[in-house]
Amino acid sequence: MSKSLLTAASVLALCAGAAQAEMNFNRIASFATPDNMAEGEDRTRETSAEIIAATADGMTLIYTDSPLESVGRIDITDPANPQPMGNVEMGGEPTSVGVIGETAYIGVNTSESFTNPSGKLVALNVATGEVLGECDLGGQPDSVAVAKDGSFVSVAIENERDEDLGDGRVGQMPAGYLAMVQLTDGAIACDTLNKVDLTGLTEIAPEDPEPEFVDINSLGETVITLQENNHLVIVSKDGEVLSHFSAGAVDLEGIDATDERAALIFDESQPGRKREPDAVKWIDDDHFAIANEGDMDGGSRGWTIFAKDGTEVYEAGTSFEQALIMIGHYPDKRSDAKGVEPESIETATFGGTPMVFVGSERGSAVGVYDVTDPAAPVLKQVLPSGIGPEGYVAIPARNLLVSANESDLIEDGGVRAHVMLFEYQDAPAAYPTLTSEGMDELTGWGAISGMVGDAEQPGILYAVNDSFYGYQPTIFTIDATSTPAKITRALRVTRGGQPAQKLDMEGITLDGKGGFWVASEGRTDRLVPHALYNVNAKGEIKKEIALPASLLAVEKRFGFEGVTRVGDTLWMAVQREWADDEKNHVKLVSYNIETGEWGAVLYEKAAPATGWTGLSEITAHGDYFYVVERDNQIGAAAVTKKIYRIPAAEMVPAPLDGELPVVSKEEVRDLIPDLKGWGGYVVDKVEGLAVDAAGEVFVSTDNDGVDDSSGETFFWSIGKF
Structure with missing residues (x-):
């Protein structure tokens, strides 16, 4: 026995x-x-x-x-x-x-x-x-x-x-x-x-x-x-x-x-x-x-x-x-x-x-x-x-x-x-660096993607898992005041009372009403739509926002990787170039919650040494928008795992059918030394970036659900911007 x-x-x-x-x-x-x-x-x-x-x-x-x-x-x-x-x-x-x-x-x-x-x-x-x-x-x-x-x-x-x-x-x-x-x-x-x-x-x-x-x-x-x-x-x-x-x-x-x-x-x-x-x-x-x-x-x-x-x-x-x-x-x-x-x-x-x-x-x-x-x-x-x-x-x-x-x-x-x-x-x-130990019931987790800080409680953050757990989309509450950080709640995302299907949650932000906006990256080859979802405090999807036809006409599988809210406007980072983008340029897409208007600016990312580079998170804080830019390389081949900032004053959306302005960027932190600090090889997927109510900045990695992965999740503070 x-x-x-x-x-x-x-x-x-x-x-x-x-x-x-x-x-x-x-x-x-x-x-x-x-x-x-x-x-x-x-x-x-x-x-x-x-x-x-x-x-x-x-x-x-x-x-x-x-x-x-x-x-x-x-x-x-x-x-x-x-x-x-x-x-x-x-x-x-x-x-x-x-x-x-x-x-x-x-x-x-x-x-x-x-x-x-x-x-x-x-x-x-x-x-x-x-x-x-x-x-x-x-x-x-x-x-x-x-x-x-x-x-x-x-x-x-x-x-x-x-x-x-x-x-x-x-x-x-x-x-x-x-x-x-x-x-x-x-x-x-x-x-x-x-x-x-x-x-x-x-x-x-x-x-x-x-x-x-x-x-x-x-x-x-x-x-x-x-x-x-x-x-x-x-x-x-x-x-x-x-x-x-x-x-x-x-x-x-x-x-x-x-x-x-x-x-x-x-x-x-x-x-x-x-x-x-x-x-x-x-x-x-x-x-x-x-x-x-x-x-x-x-x-x-x-x-x-x-x-x-x-x-x-x-x-x-x-x-x-x-x-x-x-x-x-x-x-x-x-x-x-x-x-x-x-x-x-x-x-x-x-x-x-x-x-x-x-x-x-x-x-x-x-x-x-x-x-x-x-x-x-x-x-x-x-x-x-x-x-x-x-x-x-x-x-x-x-x-x-x-x-x-x-x-x-x-x-x-x-x-x-x-x-x-x-x-x-x-x-x-x-x-x-992160554990669910101490919860009332055994709670598994993995493939942590986007994150956002609570508006009032320092050290409290929310994170989503991605489509690896297709039948269990979840918003996790993380208490970063303890060491290791602890998952204290697993809020299942539902539609009609059932686990929501066809989601690829890669970004999360607060909706200002006790709930969340979630960005789904989408994969049309798997019938997973590129979309925004408004989720209430109980985990129920209350509103779904599909992309406009002008964006869907040029979409590729590498879609939204992060979402942040400033007032009535949501901003989403597109991971890689879509069909109409100049090489090494990606869209930062905006959506006005009240008017339903869409817009965008362009962001110039690094040319990849090997493989590809792209964006994997976006977070607004103070006078800047912060993005995570990374390559898809691992170990000794990794070159780009960085945080950049964009002046908020430049984040003025232009109509999608016109010429999009290119915003400027400034490097804030190279994350490769941080990743090397755990004594292993450099993992590829830095996917979470959040600022808590006290201005402390947290970063996390996606462990790919322990599939052809070491399973390591790194969650850490980098201080304040």
């Missing part, structure tokens, strides 16, 4: 550390894996960082890069400024790596087919990149673990199934096994290879165990996850099976199990969900933690602690997933699969506190747990990990935690795969 109700306290402890001056992990640097490519090498090739390890002195990282069939090395002598050491080709697909001293032991898959698997164990000098030796393992390796005393290596020989055969079920030969190889002064003693038979142990396909992950405790005992078989095995250093038991199942309540709804609704259940664990790590010599990713039938969206005799000590239930929901990291498009999909586990002791780090592959985050009492872990933090975290390594002697993030989105124009470094500091937690 799920113990999610019993662990609610640990969920609610998530943001407590953010406001306290205590030890916290904060991200200090990130390293893009293409930076390890040699000069002249094709940097458009796919690359990745999957399983990662560190040398004994903690100064060098080594990670597996499956697409490049290599391992990458990073010098972290200065962890805030990681430096490339290059890649070393492996002659196959590296799957895992462990390190003793300065020697890495790498599992390499050389299989010709599923039915003819093969692989090797390679010893590599991390500093020099010299291959010191290799050993034929007789099958396809997955996970590698090294004994703490340096005496042997354990390798999970998965011999994985072909998911396109037999409905993807286990029961496909040859069977997997555990390979144990002795080391002599660090050298692989191939003649000691011991293939430990794991058949006949499981209820599910006992003839075909598929070992997934291994770890070794200080007694030399290897714990093995048989993921598809939903089973756990403990093997002695001599290769004797000491114990084995089912990983069991969990009853999940209060989850979103349907991705077609395009909404965050947590009202479904999955009884008897098999855990099917992936990663496993010893906490001490008697307890280990598993990440319940699932693969074939299961995936319980959480993690579990077992004693090595098979006793279940702790079950997270849905509490881990709920923690990610509250900070905007829930991947709605994965709802019908395995939700946040915990895949990675790391354990270490920092400052005398034993910790478990649980990585969410789809939520792109890692939970930091205090496991002083293994029966009652306490969630201390959730850290943003990069897209698709696959592996972690803790370096307590240097107060460092490192994540390897495998997703490389080069084909989609997105961010490259990254390694990210976190430092355990005597400092407040920098992340999350």
